[in-house]
Amino acid sequence: LGWVRCCAVDPTNEWFATGAGDRTIKLWDLASGELKLTLTGHISPVRGLAVSDRHPYMFSVGEDKLVKCWDLETNSVIRHYHGHLSGVYCCALHPTLDVLCTGGRDSSVRVWDIRTK
Numbered sequence: 001l002g003w004v005r006c007c008a009v010d011p012t013n014e015w016f017a018t019g020a021g022d023r024t025i026k027l028w029d030l031a032s033g034e035l036k037l038t039l040t041g042h043i044s045p046v047r048g049l050a051v052s053d054r055h056p057y058m059f060s061v062g063e064d065k066l067v068k069c070w071d072l073e074t075n076s077v078i079r080h081y082h083g084h085l086s087g088v089y090c091c092a093l094h095p096t097l098d099v100l101c102t103g104g105r106d107s108s109v110r111v112w113d114i115r116t117k
Contacts, residue, residue, distance in 0.1 A: 005045055011053035019046030025060055025070075041068060041077050048091040050100065057114070059100055061088035067102050069114060081112050 002021030009016045015036060018026050025039040025046055044064035051058045056072045067088055069079035086105040093100055093114075100112045 002045065005047050006049050008049035008051045008058070010051055017049050017051065017058060019049050019060060019062070021045040023062070025049065025058075037075060039070065039075060041070075042066060044087070047087065047089045048102070050091045050093045052093055052114075053095075054098070055114075059091050059093070059114075061091045061102055061104075063087035063089075065104075067091070067100070067110075067112070079114075079116075081110075083110050084108065 004018045004020050006019040007016055013030055015027050015030050023042045023045060026035055027037040029036055042062040042064055044062050046060055046062045048061040058070045058072055060068045065084045065088060067081035068077050071078045084104040084106055088102050088104040090103045091100060098114045100114050101109055103109045
């Protein structure tokens with residue numbers, strides 16, 4: 001088990017996600033608190049999560065320098081965004097544009113068009 005480093009709530013208020021030091025992302029039922037799903041793919045602790053209210057996507061960032069786009073219909077990674085030179089510690093989605101912002105230990109903020117690979 002790893003410390004929970006971040007969390008995000010689904011815009012429909014059905015579930016929430018946690019990212020942890022054990023490199024996993026867990027999706028939990030918001031009403032019951034029951035674990036619904038565990039996602040793996042990061043090779044270092046997960047530090048940030050963002051859930052889109054416009055697409056069936058969730059984004060995760062971690063100390064492994066990775067920014068991942070998860071398709072929540074298939075529960076798989078469909079895109080990676082490369083550019084940070086060190087761990088990535090936070091992420092946020094724009095409310096109306098297909099834009100993701102990420103911040104990292106490399107003292108940079110990156111702005112990504114989530115429609116691109």
